[in-house]
Amino acid sequence: GIQVEQSPPDLILQEGANSTLRCNFSDSVNNLQWFHQNPWGQLINLFYIPSGTKQNGRLSATTVATERYSLLYISSSQTTDSGVYFCAVRVRMRFGAGTRLTVKP
Amino acid sequence: GAVVSQHPSWVICKSGTSVKIECRSLDFQATTMFWYRQFPKQSLMLMATSNEGSKATYEQGVEKDKFLINHASLTLSTLTVTSAHPEDSSFYICSAPAGQMYFGPGTRLTVL
Numbered sequence: 542g543i544q545v546e547q548s549p550p551d552l553i554l555q556e557g558a559n560s561t562l563r564c565n566f567s568d569s570v571n572n573l574q575w576f577h578q579n580p581w582g583q584l585i586n587l588f589y590i591p592s593g594t595k596q597n598g599r600l601s602a603t604t605v606a607t608e609r610y611s612l613l614y615i616s617s618s619q620t621t622d623s624g625v626y627f628c629a630v631r632v633r634m635r636f637g638a639g640t641r642l643t644v645k646p
Numbered sequence: 647g648a649v650v651s652q653h654p655s656w657v658i659c660k661s662g663t664s665v666k667i668e669c670r671s672l673d674f675q676a677t678t679m680f681w682y683r684q685f686p687k688q689s690l691m692l693m694a695t696s697n698e699g700s701k702a703t704y705e706q707g708v709e710k711d712k713f714l715i716n717h718a719s720l721t722l723s724t725l726t727v728t729s730a731h732p733e734d735s736s737f738y739i740c741s742a743p744a745g746q747m748y749f750g751p752g753t754r755l756t757v758l
Contacts, residue, residue: 574746582684582737582752586647589746627689633680634747636689 543568545630547637554618554644562613562640564628572632573604575613578625578639587613587626618644648674650742652750659730660758667725667753669740675720676742681713684737684752696723730757
């Protein structure tokens with residue numbers, strides 16, 4: 542089956558810093574989403590981005606489907622950005638292992 | 647965006663009992679829903695696809711007789727963990743598609 546790899550596994554930032562999270566996938570996809578899992582376990586939809594670039598406030602994402610990767614950018618990070626970020630592909634979703642982000646005040 | 651709810655949000659049960667978890671799409675219909683399981687510090691793993699009006703399809707390694715799925719209507723899927731054991735303790739999350747995939751808030755199951 543398709544493999545989904547996320548990097549880095551852990552990331553510690555100072556408040557205000559910028560970061561880039563990466564998601565590589567091993568086969569073609571027509572569905573890719575980024576999620577933020579909050580401390581209570583809820584998955585928050587960030588982007589539906591099978592291709593192209595989208596922006597939402599301090600967050601933006603780019604997927605280059607032909608090269609099988611997606612990037613999530615977080616600018617001016619805040620402590621509330623802490624949590625685990627997942628990318629997932631396909632309808633029967635395959636998740637990456639996640640990036641655990643900690644933003645320190 | 648679309649809203650998916652789950653009930654209960656947490657449940658504690660004794661070993662050997664059965665537990666039912668409900669997943670509802672609140673403002674849209676879903677002929678297909680999905681059930682995932684997440685162990686602590688791990689990622690989400692797809693367990694099964696719930697199909698309205700037909701049998702669920704299970705991922706490899708998931709026991710269909712242990713995890714009973716019923717898609718009773720276009721807005722409701724249920725997952726019943728039968729004869730639960732401590733190793734079934736986990737976080738169970740459902741999802742439903744509405745353009746993109748929307749996830750419920752999850753159900754934390756603890757089996758004593």
